[in-house]
Amino acid sequence: MATNGTLHGGQTGTQIRLTGVSKDYGLATPAVDDVSLTIEPGEFMTLLGPSGSGKTTTLNLIAGFETLTGGTIAFDGKDVGTLPPHKRNLGMLFQNYALFPHMTVAQNVAYPLRERRLAKADITRKVAEVLELVQLTGRDDHHPAQLSGGQQQRVALARAIVFGPSALLLDEPLGALDRNLRATLQAEIHRIHSEVGTTFVFVTHDQEEAMNLSDRIALFNNGRIEQLGTPEELYQNPRTLFTARFLGDSNVFSPLAIGDGKVTWENNVWSASTSFADAALVVRPEDVRLGSPPPDSNSVNATVRAVEYMGAYRTALLSFGSSGVLGRARLDAADTSLAPGQQVTAWWPVAQQRLVLSKEPS
Template sequence: MTLQSPRTTARSLDAPGAASDLTARGTQIRLEHVTKDYGIATLAVDDVSLTVEPGEFMTLLGPSGSGKTTTLNLIAGFETLTEGTIAFNGRDVGALPPHRRNLGMLFQNYALFPHMTVVQNVAYPLQERRMDKAEIRRKVAEVLELVQLTGRDDTYPAQLSGGQQQRVALARAIVFNPTALLLDEPLGALDRNLRAALQTEIRRIHREVGSTFVFVTHDQEEAMNLSDRIALFHDGRIEQVGTPEQLYREPETLFTARFLGDSNVLDIGGGTAGDTARWDGRSAGWDGRTLAVAPTTVAAHPGVRERRAIVVRPEDLGIALDQADVPPGANCVAATVRDVEFMGPYRTLLLNLGSVGAPGRARLDAFGAALSIGDRVQAWWMPERARVVAA
């Protein structure tokens, strides 16, 4: 009896990149071999090269200390380069101070002037640029309408909710038509529901403004929800760059697979030079069974003798009570149920995979057949729904 079949997900990874469809009103930001050395044991940013296309929403994602915020500060000019170059539309800006880079900034703590009204806060960068008063009124009115704060002109920050204060900060950051907008964990201080609402607003505003957005977060779901592309940082370097779907469906390393969502990981060891062809799609042994590997699922080949692992997402892992119920052509390993978590629309099955007891997860329909702790099952997946990565 098959209890669960993996869901089929529509894929379009061979389609043109997201940046090709974006408005050209934004600015290209190019980082080449960017390095920041604070004189400690490890580099804060280590030889980072990245191009953010005009009008693109690029997210710098990674754990604390991975280098993402330092990279944003280097783009902003708040930190000085140790090595490398940063260019806006081909113009080297590495020597320019922050105020000469014409960038909008949005921070987690809003940084609003408490003694100024909403209108005064938003108008401030225009007044600093000595713009005509009539033009200031027009621009402020337009941007307050964009962030849906029309009618709150004379309100002070203390009279606004956290979400409304962040909208004011966003309006102030974009009112002067900046080269690009840099957002440093701007939603980190908000509760979950408000974060979700403001994510929707940020996506809408990005589409309407058409500017280049560079967004920093450690929240994987936030990055997946907002971004055209994600640059995943790890130990000061970029681990992988791609669309949210590419990073989730086609991770190149085990770090990427584990950081972007839950993963079932089956270590399949290393190899010698003579074994390299096996990873072109023949087979890999695991726990006394032969596991088929689809050629298109093999990430960039690790070096000789480096360890490899098969990664299967929980939604791609099927569960059957008997091996006879496993679909033809599927890979299969024995598993033991160690816990069941009820998540509302689905249940998460926590597993011990194979005789080694590797931790695993599968998603079951909330109304499907129930399983109990200690039950023996067969965990299966189709070869084309897995990924072979460097472990």
């Protein structure tokens, strides 16, 4: 593979700094509300969130397709707020590929190079190089309509990186693909990020995709960044209930009466400490055990609702306490001891529980 060509010769990408960025369409709430975020050179940053959370608008603001209503965006310290999209030198990948249907694969990939008035020989060489990088050599003369969805997205990827952009913006690029293909292209994107070495800003609503690919994740909610951190940080130490629920499964106990080193949920008193006045207790399904609780653990009575066989493991659907809050515990795949209706004691090590802010900050 050509790893030392002009395509990716020790490129490190651009730093993208958002300061107090807002976009207000004049609706009840702004689409993006005072977002500050620094994306480091060469970083793989994911903007994750449900639809309408402001992640795509933020991407469009970076791309220049939308104009700021507040704040600043700077590339490597230079303000780009008024720079039109075609002068920002960014690669962009869309969910529907956005390949030019009247051009061949080679013409599509050559497009940004032609716009930059490169010499013909250089264009030919770079197109061949990047098509090799995305493993589409020999498809030069095909039209996009003759390619599968996965191949089309590879062409789009080639077109987005061939001109050595300051950063690559990816707007749910895998959303239109089926499951297997998505996994393949995820790996592909990962490989190309490490080979090209430029800054990647990736928008998705798929938490699994975000966890697999990202150096850091900015989790969006209602136009704001709910939490920013590595995938491990967000999964292991969610700060809010929203984060805990969005990334992975959670058993949530709320509301809590908070005392000194203790919290009370219904009539269960658990050892826990928090500085939040309004907290919820969160435990991941893989940390919940059934049986008699050892020391340094908290426990609650539960009723088994159902047991689902997941292949590698089983999941017990439980209802907790007197209110019957639903939750899950992960069991061994070989564990067939539970039956629906059975009363059990669920417990978890104190160290594995998290106390999170249960109300949205206002």
